[in-house]
Amino acid sequence: MQFLGHLINGLSLGSVYALIALGYTMVYGIAKMLNFAHGDIIMVGSYVVFFLFAKSGINPVLAVMAAMGVCLVLGVTIERVAYKPLRGASSLAVLITAIGVSYLLEQVAQLAWTANPKNFKSIVTIPPISLFDGQLIFSGETIVTVIACVLIMVVLIWFVNNTKAGHAMLAVSEDRGAAQLMGVNVNATISLTFAIGSALAAIAGALLCSSYPTLTPMTGAMPGIKAFVAAVFGGIGSIPGAFIGGILLGIIENLSKAYISTQLSDAIVFLVLIVVLLVKPTGLLGKKINVKV
Amino acid sequence: MGTKRLGKYSKKYSEYISAFGVVIIFYIIVQIMAAAHVLTSSFAGQLIPVCAYAIMAVSLNLTVGILGELSLGHAGFMSVGAFSGVLVYTNFSAFMPAWAAMLCAIVTGAVTAGVFGILVGVPVLRLSGDYLAIVTLAFGEIIKNLLNAMYLGVDSAGVHISFKDAASMKLAPNGKTLINGALGITGIHKASTFTLGIVLLLITLIVILNLIHSRSGRAIMAIRDNEIAAQSIGIDLTKYKLMAFVTSAVFAGVAGVLYALNYSTLVATKFNYNTSIQVLVFVVLGGMGNITGSVIAAAVLTVLPEILRVMKDYRMLIYSIVLIIMMIFNQGPQMIAWRKRFISKIRENHSTGKEEH
Secondary structure: OHHHHHHHHHHHHHHHHHHHHHHHHHHHHHHOOOOOOHHHHHHHHHHHHHHHHHHOOOOHHHHHHHHHHHHHHHHHHHHHHHHHHHOOOOHHHHHHHHHHHHHHHHHHHHHHHOOOOEEOOOOOOOOOEEEOOOOEEEOHHHHHHHHHHHHHHHHHHHHHHHOHHHHHHHHHHHOHHHHHHOOOOHHHHHHHHHHHHHHHHHHHHHHHHHHOOEEOOOOOHHHHHHHHHHHHHHOOOOHHHHHHHHHHHHHHHHHHHHHOOOOOHHHHHHHHHHHHHHHOOOOOOOOOOOOOO | OHHHHHHHHHHHHHHHHHHHHHHHHHHHHHHHHHHOOOOOHHHHHOHHHHHHHHHHHHHHHHHHHHOOOOOOOHHHHHHHHHHHHHHHHHHHOOOOOHHHHHHHHHHHHHHHHHHHHHHHHHHHOOOOHHHHHHHHHHHHHHHHHHHHOOEEEEEOOEEEEEOOOOHHHOOOOOOEEEEEHHHOEOOOOOOOOHHHHHHHHHHHHHHHHHHHOOHHHHHHHHHHHOHHHHHHOOOOHHHHHHHHHHHHHHHHHHHHHHHHOOOOOEOHHHOOHHHHHHHHHHHHHHOOOOHHHHHHHHHHHHHHHHHOHHHHHOHHHHHHHHHHHHHHHHHOHHHHHHHHHHHHHHHHHHHHHHHHO
């Protein structure tokens, strides 16, 4: 029963990772770049929700929607200002720029809101469900996070496969040059990807901080990196892969915290990444890409 | 043909001269300042860190600038070197002269970091680009977490190690705790000197510049410029990638020993992701592939925050802006094209101006 409890906590954390990983995997699939700043967009979204909901008492749904708007604008701006001038440059240059953007967001947040942790008030008001005479408790946060994650994934899969913009995304991720020749607006498609990924980051941030209520400018950094691990685990570029990878990683992290060592749980998560990359570099659901001369 | 060869050699020697020149001039200036008693204590306290960070920057430049792969776990190697070096120094200095213990510590730090470089490099270098960067980051975090949770002690029965807590080491009452988990190593004898730092920096420069200008160095740069083309002319990718990566790790270990023996306590969290990024900023600002630039950038960016209050408060903010702007201006395809147009325009004006005269 205790094991099931850890499993459920893992599921909750894993759903948050999955939400973040969806943003990572879409951007990586389409813009072919690792957006290091994704984790910090989560942090910004969490701060917006914190100030609107906990401080000003605005309806939580409205607060999250406002945060989605802020993150969307932020994500698209970052793409336009920092990443677009580097399109076509080496991946090393793009990666260093992304690290720079990530640091910039953290430092600006630290100057604006100080490094003191804020006590995030959970946006979830659903009461917990207890089973087996309270031996097994599903917290409201867990229920909402898992449902939100599944719902978003289903909507995203539908969007990518059934709309014109979604088809444009698939085309750009397959072959950017060919897509452009077929009349796809590559820049607009990449901007759209960043917009969707960043808006999802706001939801992920609100749910992450509802379960783990300490909010600092560094809140997003570690979950961001772990979500990337999840995206790689599931196969980068694949939406269901990000979901499965996120859930598995959350469960692995929680079980290793419970049964091995709290201090070493991060090390174990990263070990998973290394093992996956060595054994199956394309991840669980990823496609193999051949490098051509 | 003859002049061409001469041109190549003079370029090589000018790189040596500029790198050594900068270090030696820096050393002389500091010595003069010390003799004239104008060396402030905050500046003097930064001298050894400057040397350590310069070694870090030069060694990371070998991976980032020459090999063309991004390593985000360079601080991990520094950490491994620091811990092993300090352990050797504190245990050896009891029965041998200080210089010999120091030598043993540096060699141990270098070898340990090198071994970790091989352990990390063999699996990691099969990957490339973004994956390699994220895996080196992961390794850096793993090393930090392991050292942070490690308890190491020694008693008459031998060495005890635990990753849980001090009690589970089962140390005899007369035993000595060497590494105390998150508290790290305490009571270190501060043995590093500025002169030692400069000597180590010069050794680093000699080895790395010689490597770059050797046959192996050209092979490494060929891999950077076009991996598939390099492979097709018979360059052993794994061998040369590993050579650059491990050399880089070895000197990070040396820098770690130098750095750690400058403070009385050593904790694993000192060598975190931020430290790796800080060294990356030195490399990027100094110019990727430019060894002298790394030394200068490391020195300026380590000393400047001590002198300028603004630099201290907004250090990381400035670093992040430096990273973004340097990358967009140096690597952006449109920026490169714009710069080329600008330069050719100036040349055109210059030449037409000459003709008129």
